[in-house]
Amino acid sequence: xTLAETPLQALTYGPDPGVADWCLxxxxxxxxxxADLVGLAPYLKLSNMAMVFPDAPWPHPQVSGGLMWxxxxxxxxxxxxxxxxxxxxxxxxxxxxxxxxxxxxxTTQIPLERTILAGxxxxxxxxxxxxxxxxxxxxxVLSGYLHSEAQAPxxxxxxxxxxxxxxxxxxxxxxxxxxxALANQGQSVTWHEIAIGHEIPPQVIELISGFCEDxxxx
Numbered sequence: 001x002t003l004a005e006t007p008l009q010a011l012t013y014g015p016d017p018g019v020a021d022w023c024l025x026x027x028x029x030x031x032x033x034x035a036d037l038v039g040l041a042p043y044l045k046l047s048n049m050a051m052v053f054p055d056a057p058w059p060h061p062q063v064s065g066g067l068m069w070x071x072x073x074x075x076x077x078x079x080x081x082x083x084x085x086x087x088x089x090x091x092x093x094x095x096x097x098x099x100x101x102x103x104x105x106x107t108t109q110i111p112l113e114r115t116i117l118a119g120x121x122x123x124x125x126x127x128x129x130x131x132x133x134x135x136x137x138x139x140x141v142l143s144g145y146l147h148s149e150a151q152a153p154x155x156x157x158x159x160x161x162x163x164x165x166x167x168x169x170x171x172x173x174x175x176x177x178x179x180x181a182l183a184n185q186g187q188s189v190t191w192h193e194i195a196i197g198h199e200i201p202p203q204v205i206e207l208i209s210g211f212c213e214d215x216x217x218x
Contacts, residue, residue, distance in 0.1 A: 031066040058089055140159075
């Protein structure tokens, strides 16, 4: 089995398979891990929704126990151009995440058409990238950005983007560029620009919960 075929490790929260009728998958950011986001699960208060939090495949070079979907060039600050799409680590992460998501319904017993993919920061970039290739119910991008050209999704789905106007890590301008790129692809984007930094405070948790519940009830 090659590295690209190796299943991702993940933490889960919520009802047992066969009980939940929807699924939320959340991708952590650069230098974090699945445990970083699973702690938010109880505060989402999503009834009958399975929640799955995969670990990125690569160890972070500076953070003990931290993981990443791909590396950044030395000194990178999001303000300069860089062709991430050519990086071998990103290409491997793409393959592993897509394969893992395609097989996830075998575990959750919930089809991708009732699965929402969310991501924070670098996880948000992965959500925009890999998510467009799958027939998902919706996507949530928190403090995220595009690391490659926006692609038209294989099926229509709503996208919610949330970004802090005081984000010191991922410039707000990059998130706006991503929003416009998705709109140019004909995607339905709900945009929330909030006076926060690079974080997921209670008001963002409420937005996530509302988006998920609205999809379930649609």
